[in-house]
Amino acid sequence: MYPGTWAQRTPEKIALVMAGSGRSLTYAELDERSLRLANHLRQQGLTKGDAVALVSDNTPESYEVYWAALRSGLYVTAVNNHLSTDEMAYIVEDCGAKSLIISARVEAATRLDGGLTDRLAYGGEVAGFADYETALAKAGDAPLPEQPHGEDLLYSSGTTGRPKGIKSPLPAISVEEEGYVYPAIFGPLYGFDQDTVYLSPAPVYHAAPLRFGGVVHALGGTLVMMEKFDAEGFLRAVQQHRVTHTQVVPTMFVRMLKLPEEVRASYDISSLRCVVHAAAPCPVDVKHQMIEWFGPIIEEYYASTEGMGGTMINSTTWLEHPGSVGQPMMGTIHIVREDGSEAAPGEVGAIYFEREDREFVYHNAPEKTKEAFHPEHASWTTVGDLGYVDEDGFLFLTDRKAFMIISGGVNIYPQEVEDLFSLHPKVTDVAIFGVSDEEMGERVVAFVQPAQGVETGPELAAELTAYARERIAHYKVPREFHFRDELPRTPTGKMVKGKLKAAYEESVAAR
Numbered sequence: 001m002y003p004g005t006w007a008q009r010t011p012e013k014i015a016l017v018m019a020g021s022g023r024s025l026t027y028a029e030l031d032e033r034s035l036r037l038a039n040h041l042r043q044q045g046l047t048k049g050d051a052v053a054l055v056s057d058n059t060p061e062s063y064e065v066y067w068a069a070l071r072s073g074l075y076v077t078a079v080n081n082h083l084s085t086d087e088m089a090y091i092v093e094d095c096g097a098k099s100l101i102i103s104a105r106v107e108a109a110t111r112l113d114g115g116l117t118d119r120l121a122y123g124g125e126v127a128g129f130a131d132y133e134t135a136l137a138k139a140g141d142a143p144l145p146e147q148p149h150g151e152d153l154l155y156s157s158g159t160t161g162r163p164k165g166i167k168s169p170l171p172a173i174s175v176e177e178e179g180y181v182y183p184a185i186f187g188p189l190y191g192f193d194q195d196t197v198y199l200s201p202a203p204v205y206h207a208a209p210l211r212f213g214g215v216v217h218a219l220g221g222t223l224v225m226m227e228k229f230d231a232e233g234f235l236r237a238v239q240q241h242r243v244t245h246t247q248v249v250p251t252m253f254v255r256m257l258k259l260p261e262e263v264r265a266s267y268d269i270s271s272l273r274c275v276v277h278a279a280a281p282c283p284v285d286v287k288h289q290m291i292e293w294f295g296p297i298i299e300e301y302y303a304s305t306e307g308m309g310g311t312m313i314n315s316t317t318w319l320e321h322p323g324s325v326g327q328p329m330m331g332t333i334h335i336v337r338e339d340g341s342e343a344a345p346g347e348v349g350a351i352y353f354e355r356e357d358r359e360f361v362y363h364n365a366p367e368k369t370k371e372a373f374h375p376e377h378a379s380w381t382t383v384g385d386l387g388y389v390d391e392d393g394f395l396f397l398t399d400r401k402a403f404m405i406i407s408g409g410v411n412i413y414p415q416e417v418e419d420l421f422s423l424h425p426k427v428t429d430v431a432i433f434g435v436s437d438e439e440m441g442e443r444v445v446a447f448v449q450p451a452q453g454v455e456t457g458p459e460l461a462a463e464l465t466a467y468a469r470e471r472i473a474h475y476k477v478p479r480e481f482h483f484r485d486e487l488p489r490t491p492t493g494k495m496v497k498g499k500l501k502a503a504y505e506e507s508v509a510a511r
Contacts, residue, residue: 001183001218002147002175003067007031010194015217016060019199019226019237025060030067030217032141037068040139044118046098048073048148049170053097054205055079055088055109058225061122061132062204063213065101066152070214071175073148075167077155078205082490085111087163092116094364095153095165102129147175153363154207154305165363166306181307182211183218189312189329190245190274190299196221197271199237199246201229207305208278212247221245231255235267242271249493250282251429253290254422258451264293274299280493281397283419284323291315300325302395306360306372308381309333309353311395324394325387331355334380335389348388348398348411352380386413403497405434407442412476417444420471421464426454429487431495432478435504446478447500449487456483 003015011028018024025033041052052069054076056062062078069076077095079088085108092100092112100116102109104124112119113128122132149171155163173179186192198216200223202209216223224241226233229252237243256264275290276299291298296315302325303310309331313324331353335343343349356379362368374380386404387397398404399413406412414432421430429449434442448464450456461481468477482504488496 001178001180002071003027003030003034003217004071005176006194006217006220010220013220014222016063016213016223016225017241018058018060019224019233019241021227023060025063027220030060030063033064033136034067034071035141035144036136036139037064038072038144039142040120040135041068041072041074041099041118042144043139044099046072046074046118049075050099051075051077051095051097051153052099052101053077053079053092053095054101055081055106055112056101056103056204057081057105058200058204058227059103059123060225061101061103062210063217063223066210066214067217070150071144071147072150073170074150075153075170076150077153077165078210079109079155080163080205080490081106081109081203084108088112091155091163091165095155101132102126149173149175149177149180152207152210154210156305164365164368167361167363168307169359180218183215185329186212186215187219190276192216192219192221192245194220195244197224197241197244198222199224199226199234199241199243201226201234201237201246201248201252206279208247212276229255231259232263232267235259235264235269238272239268244271245274245276246272247276247278249279250277250286251280251489251493253277253282253286257286257289257293257423258428269294272297276301278303281325281415281419283422285419285423287318288322289423291319301329302326302397303330304383306381306383307358308360308372308383309355309358313394321390321392321394324390324396326395327393328353328395331358333389333393333395334374334377335387336374336380336382340375343388345391346388348386350382350401351385351387351395351397352377352382354380403433405432405442405444407434407437407444407475408440410475412444414444417446417468417472417476417478420468421446421448424464424467426451426460426463428452429489431487431497431500433497433501435501435508443480444476444478445480445482445504447482447484447487447504449484 006027015027015030016025054065099118101120110126119129120132121129298315301312311326312329313326334352335349372381384401399415417432421427431447437443488499
């Protein structure tokens with residue numbers, strides 16, 4: 001199932017509309033333009049299994065590229081548009097792209113070279129790149145001789161190291177057939193169908209927004225894409241387009257909850273039937289408040305771009321198990337101790353998923369692939385998250401293994417402390433991590449982005465310290481508070497703690 005299916009049945013139906021500009025594509029237009037691009041790629045010599053790289057902001061063209069690849073048996077690599085030119089170049093080269101397509105509005109992308117003969121740009125002229133619209137016009141709209149199903153080849157966020165490519169085998173179906181994994185799983189799970197109006201507020205290069213938009217098109221719904229998330233703009237788009245489904249990350253919940261009550265109440269969100277969240281743990285208080293506001297329509301899943309496995313939980317079940325990310329929907333969960341043995345219920349360890357049906361490698365990274373597998377169980381894999389399973393089989397996340405702090409021999413999970421501050425009225429954002437300490441091994445440090453108009457300094461640090469000491473064990477309370485105008489999160493909500501730690505270490509070395 002793909003846009004061509006719906007171009008035949010409902011050609012004038014809107015397949016995609018931008019929430020801000022109102023630019024749109026009907027199914028007939030999306031089908032024709034992705035077909036023309038597919039013809040262009042064939043004429044450039046790309047064949048089944050080759051890769052096309054995309055560097056784009058949130059635009060309709062991004063899904064023309066996506067569907068051109070998926071109807072041609074190609075891999076599509078959507079590249080983070082916030083990376084530097086060198087970081088982009090690494091991914092474009094590593095994925096083996098034979099074609100590079102960029103938005104002229106992504107300045108770092110306009111400086112990409114890479115020696116590729118096929119380079120297209122849309123949204124403006126770019127030196128060294130051919131014009132996208134001209135290429136589509138020249139390619140023509142002749143039907144493709146065959147349409148083997150393509151796949152995405154996406155890269156991890158790189159919050160704890162260099163991004164890693166996740167390459168799966170191509171599906172053994174044509175694009176016209178049913179059975180592609182994402183529509184097959186998430187369509188029935190969340191009720192996606194032809195009547196779905198799905199709001200996507202996150203960057204299209206990230207796995208979940210890209211794939212869920214594809215699910216909407218595979219099943220004949222309408223995708224509403226925000227150019228960039230802002231809390232009130234999200235509510236406005238829900239009201240204007242009568243949105244039925246959306247997917248967000250927890251930081252978006254926090255931003256919406258911090259809107260003035262009169263602003264929140266001024267928008268009609270009654271059309272919403274399903275609000276999915278994922279990508280990062282959600283503070284318990286935040287989710288409680290969102291369920292009270294939106295109703296019991298909030299669904300959560302825990303998974304990864306790697307597709308190793310996943311869990312899910314609905315609002316009703318979550319209220320009975322607050323803080324849980326649910327029970328397995330794909331794979332069997334194993335919580336593993338440092339020595340490789342399985343942990344008891346309630347005991348924190350590394351989260352592994354067992355799947356016999358999943359072929360998985362990190363592209364061009366055999367050592368990273370090896371590290372993801374359990375040394376004694378060939379079908380158990382992990383992305384390095386820590387958590388525990390309770391007596392009823394519900395999974396709870398604690399943090400990434402790379403972020404865990406060991407202070408005085410005691411494990412401290414930064415996520416718990418970050419959750420504590422998430423709704424504090426004087427805190428917009430916070431990052432917690434450990435730094436070296438001669439006496440304790442590590443000590444807890446906080447970087448805080450204060451709310452607008454809040455005065456920073458020792459008094460605010462003392463206030464936050466007192467707030468924490470009243471609510472969590474004293475050894476978990478940050479020993480230092482550092483205030484910044486903005487903290488480095490990816491647009492998908494993940495904190496880039498490596499940048500903060502590097503800045504901290506530089507400041508210590510300069511003292």
